[in-house]
Amino acid sequence: MVEPDFKKSGGLVPAVVQDDDTKEVLMLAYMNELSWRKTLETGKATYWSRSRNELWVKGETSGNVQMVKEIRIDCDNDTILLMVDQVGKAACHTGYRSCFYRKVSGGREEIVGELIFNPKDVYK
Numbered sequence: 001m002v003e004p005d006f007k008k009s010g011g012l013v014p015a016v017v018q019d020d021d022t023k024e025v026l027m028l029a030y031m032n033e034l035s036w037r038k039t040l041e042t043g044k045a046t047y048w049s050r051s052r053n054e055l056w057v058k059g060e061t062s063g064n065v066q067m068v069k070e071i072r073i074d075c076d077n078d079t080i081l082l083m084v085d086q087v088g089k090a091a092c093h094t095g096y097r098s099c100f101y102r103k104v105s106g107g108r109e110e111i112v113g114e115l116i117f118n119p120k121d122v123y124k
Helices: 033-042
Strands: 013-019 025-031 046-049 054-057 066-073 080-086 102-105 108-111
Touching: 025 033, 025 046, 025 080, 033 046, 033 054, 033 066
Parallel strands: 013 080
Antiparallel strands: 013 025, 046 054, 066 080, 102 108
């Protein structure tokens, strides 16, 4: 089986996360070998949190779990694409459906994404 080359980039590889139905890009996270194995084992998207330096099962706190439908690896074996069923509708910890909810146009920021929940109510 093809596997990501974790040695190439210091143990972490980027994981692009896309909604399996709509093909919307939901987020970018990082995976190490442990999170890769957990994802394969459980079918739930599991990442490595660089800020907390720990394993992170997406949706463990918020309930917005990502069930993996398909996994792709790029030609260099150093980027993962996860096609997911976004349970709970919000992928972003800020409460938006996608982490890419802002558009920059003419030097200005415009909110173009859908706010699903208030993070103050979820993360206490």
